[in-house]
Structure formats: C-alpha cells, structure tokens
Amino acid sequence: MAYVPPLTISQRFQANDTDWPVIIENHQEVQFSYAPPFIDQYLRFNVTSTTHAQRVHFMARKNAALHPIRLRVYARATTGTGTVRILSDANSADVTINTTSFAWYTVNVTPTAADSECAISVRVTTGGHSMDIGAVQAYLTPVTGVDVSGWVDVKSAVWGAANAQVPSRVVEDLYNGVVLVARDRPFCLTSRVSDTAVAISGKTSEAWGADNSARWQTVGRLAMPMPLVGSQQCTLDAYVTRSGGTATVEIGVGASTRWQFSAAADGWYTTTLRVPESPSQVYASIISGVGNSAAIRSFQIFRGS
C-alpha cells in the first residue's frame, strides 16, 4: 500500500471507479503511516560493555491509542554482536546488531501509557565485542482496529467497488479521517538527544552540559521549524543529569519565551508554554553550581499540551 497522488482528478469531469478507490486507499495509508518522529538524530557512540546501560532517553507523548513505538537505529557490530533494547516504561524489546557495516535495524515496543518515558539501552554479547551506534529515530507504528481518535476504516472492497452507492456516513468518514489522524498523532516539533555516558567536564555543546559554573553557561542551541498557525501551546520535556547539587536550567524559545527550573535530581522535567509565532532558535543554559556538574541530555518540544 502506498500513498497515491490523485492530483489530476480535480481537472476532470468525473471521478470513475479508479479514482474513488485511490481516495479510500490514501485514507487508510494516512492512518497507518502518518507518524512524525519523536526523535531523529545523528548520534555516534561506541559500546563494549556486556551489561545493559541506558544511554539515550526520550519521551513518547499523546499516544492515546497506545500504538507501538518503533525504534530505528543505524548501527554496526565491528566485532561479534550487540543488542539494542528499547524501553517504554516497564515494557521492552530487543534487536540484535550483527553486521560489520552500518545498517538500519528496527524494533517495536508497545507502551502502557499515552505519555511514555522511553530509553535506548545497549550492550555487546560477549566481552571483547564492539558495537557502534550511528543514528537513532523513533516514531509510532499505528495498528489496525478501532481507533480512539474516531478514525473509521472505510473498506475499499465495499465502498470502492464500481457503482457502489456511497452513503453520507462513508463520505464523512473519508472527509474527517485525515483531520482525526492529525489531531491524534503526536507531533514533535524539534528534538535533540545525546549519550548520557558522556562525562561532563567543562562546558560542552556535545552533551549540553557545564560544570563548576556560578553563572549562566549557554550550552546548546537548536533550530525550530517555521510555524504555520501563529503561536501555539507546546509541551517541553528535558532530561537532566547532574552531580553534586541542584542545577538551574533555562530553556529559551525565540526571543521572549523562557522556561526556568531547578534540577535537584536526575530525570525528566516537563512544562507547557505558548511558543511564539516565529521562534527561530531554542537555546539552553545551565548554572551547575561551583563544584557541581549538570547536563541536558535530551530535549523535545511537542505541539499541544
């Protein structure tokens, strides 16, 4: 199944029994394939430990239908084999990395909550083995069945048949389906993840971290996509690790929007705020405190609250 562009049909005077099934197929394709990513990023690190360690964290939000979360990882095992595990709250799933050249691997995990804390854990099979991670990506893989969004499966075999008498209800299902899907699917406007194993020493833009600072340190910047509809309410998630004491973190979106919080423990921090109409950049700053260190390991902005 693929999305097919019926761009020419508005030029024609009748929609025949080839155009109509295309609309129905597209309606289904949107439901099962429309899945903007939570994260998608180049991210390079090496793995040599045989013990599982959570190296990357991200949030999967607004997944009311509990669709499976798919992780794609670009990886290779230069020696032996390795395992990449995706965790969604208490659930997890593994994929074995066994090619000596970089290749894409996929694995799905089913979440238990609409908002799910996810992590990528890695290890090699045997001591002396070595695995490289090159990029990560995660998004939903919607499944069949009744959808909580209200999307209705319009059967092509029934309503796409030649000369089928199509009732208004089916028309409305097709007309409203894409909007229901759009409202239902989480949309991560921008994201950035890093390897939590990177030690913080001095100011580092690689890990968005700083240490031994009594003043604000700008540790990272991120670009924002161009909004289409003016300002919008968004959910911001930041995964922070620190050592030695409480850190103060500030996220700025555009010129005038600020989110400042104290990070007394490692983990996720969340807020909602209205993102201005034309933010061009996100920036992150930290006061780690003298003798302390802190880093924003992951950061995501979701549309909606």
Add this chain to the structure above:
Amino acid sequence: MPVRQDQVHSFVAREELAAFVDPVIAEVNLVATIAHRHHDMMAGWGRRDRACGMYHRATGSGFIVIPCRVPPGIEEMDVALLVWGIGRAKLTCSTDATGTYLRSINRPSPQLTEWVETGGPIDASEGPESGRALTVSATTVWDFQNIGVRVDIDEVSGEFGIAGVWWRPIWERRT
C-alpha cells in the same frame, strides 16, 4: 487550487442528494475535496516538520547520517547548519534512499564565535557559495519514507554543528 470553505459545504449537500439528483457532480466534488484535504495534511507535515542532527567536530573528515521520516511527495530537502566556534568545512549531501548527488558548499562559517544560524528554510537560488545551506534534490516518492541524509565532511577546521533538515512537498509550489 485550495478548496474554499463554501465548496466544502456544497459537496456534502450534493453528495447527500447524489443518489437522487446527479451522482457525477457529487462524486467530482467529493473526490476533489477529499484529495485536497489529504494533501493539505501532508503539506502541513512537510512544511512544519524537521529532523535534527547535531554534530561537533574539531578536526578531521568523515560523514554523518541524519535519519528523516518524510511524508509523500517530497522533492527537495534543505539541510541547515548551525555553527559553533570558529568553523570551516566543505560539505556534500546525498540521500541514501535515492543516492542523488546534491550540492557541496564551501566556507559555511568564516569567523564565528557563537552559535549562528547560517541555514534554515532558505531559498536555494542563493547558490552554493552563499554559506547558508544545502538543498537536496530527492526523487519524488509518493509514499511515507524513512531516509537518511548523508553529509560528507571534508576540509574541516574548527568546530561546527549541523542542525536541521527541512523538506518541502512538490505540490506546495504547484498550488
């Protein structure tokens, strides 16, 4: 051509009468309207979404792969740059889905002492020497796709980052 609101209402009414009045007219409106609605949704993703790849390098050459998930009908992608510190590099982009050679860019960051957005959703007519961004010419595929934007990096000095991949759907310019 965008669907007007009054057309949206009229098509529903006509469809309801379709079985009794004129099924041809009803179906023409129906198919056209829904088709546009589908495409509007795809266009929204294409114009809003972005993939983000952050990268930092002090010296040396290599390549990175930035994973992207794109909606149907993408024909161009913009790879935007954020530059950190004093950086200088030659970059060449391609997509692993199509293998299409793209464009190389030299001197993206002459003398910069802070993060500066040198890319963004830009006008490709600025040319490869503008120091702003790369535009990927992708083969249009009418399907949801996972691809990787490969960025080859040569002639590096300093430290720089790459952040942002934008794409635009083919019908955005048609309508």
